[in-house]
Amino acid sequence: xxxxxxxxxxxxxxLLRSKYRVQVLPDWGFENPDGSGxxxxxxxxxxxxxxxxxxxxxxxxxxxxxxxxTKNLGSVTVKxxxxxxxxxxxxIHEISFSSKGSFxxxxxxxEMAHAxxxxxxxxxxxxxxxxxxxYTSKFFSxxxxxxxxxxxxxxxxxxxxxRRGRLRGCNAAGYFYGDQPSGSNWNFNRREDFAEAVAMYVxxxxxxxxxxxxxxRIKRYLLKNGASHKNFGVDNWADYAEYFYPPGGxxxxxxxxxxxxxxxxxxxxxxx
Ligand SMILES: [Zn+2]
Numbered sequence: 256x257x258x259x260x261x262x263x264x265x266x267x268x269x270l271l272r273s274k275y276r277v278q279v280l281p282d283w284g285f286e287n288p289d290g291s292g293x294x295x296x297x298x299x300x301x302x303x304x305x306x307x308x309x310x311x312x313x314x315x316x317x318x319x320x321x322x323x324x325t326k327n328l329g330s331v332t333v334k335x336x337x338x339x340x341x342x343x344x345x346x347i348h349e350i351s352f353s354s355k356g357s358f359x360x361x362x363x364x365x366e367m368a369h370a371x372x373x374x375x376x377x378x379x380x381x382x383x384x385x386x387x388x389x390y391t392s393k394f395f396s397x398x399x400x401x402x403x404x405x406x407x408x409x410x411x412x413x414x415x416x417x418r419r420g421r422l423r424g425c426n427a428a429g430y431f432y433g434d435q436p437s438g439s440n441w442n443f444n445r446r447e448d449f450a451e452a453v454a455m456y457v458x459x460x461x462x463x464x465x466x467x468x469x470x471x472r473i474k475r476y477l478l479k480n481g482a483s484h485k486n487f488g489v490d491n492w493a494d495y496a497e498y499f500y501p502p503g504g505x506x507x508x509x510x511x512x513x514x515x516x517x518x519x520x521x522x523x524x525x526x527x
Contacts, residue, residue: 277311303358395429
């Protein structure tokens, strides 16, 4: 954040805090708390604050307004921090974005969904697992990895097409997803499933910052085996279509879309 943008930034922070109880921890500002010393730009940009606000508004509007949003998520602290290869992380009441690169609107919604789940004792993802007919079993997962048709190794995925652990139970968590998620990999579990399902719901057919990505996530299964996608790389897309490509390519026909829609409209109860 440039010094010239500090007024913009503090107004934005005040709005996010008062309206949505989203508290951004600034990493910019003067060296000393009394306003002396050199200006430190930090890693946040004006564009990122806009992106954060837009995504927050998008989710809050879908939920029925700022009051519903704060009821679902509680207060949330948002910060930048050093992290590995992924772009974001969420705990109860806290979201971190990688200080190395920028983040997308998709990542904001994904992490906010985790914060929502966390604020409800992670029962949103348990409810999604149940609603979609999935279950988690390390035992059955091991059986599948040892004796069944699996697309991963015993203790990890493999960095090649058709071996990234996208089938049911072929992941670290032993997660057997039900119905059709928009994708799966070795790190998939019911919490990641919930976060991705919320992001898909927000983006699907809604013409916003998440929509192109939501559509690309589904359309990749129309590719041939071995085809390369600019964002998703090479995989045996056609083989995976039966697990991830919804009827007629219409994501609203999946149980996940219906679940998030029901949850947002208070038709599924998640007792916290
Ligand atoms: Zn996640």
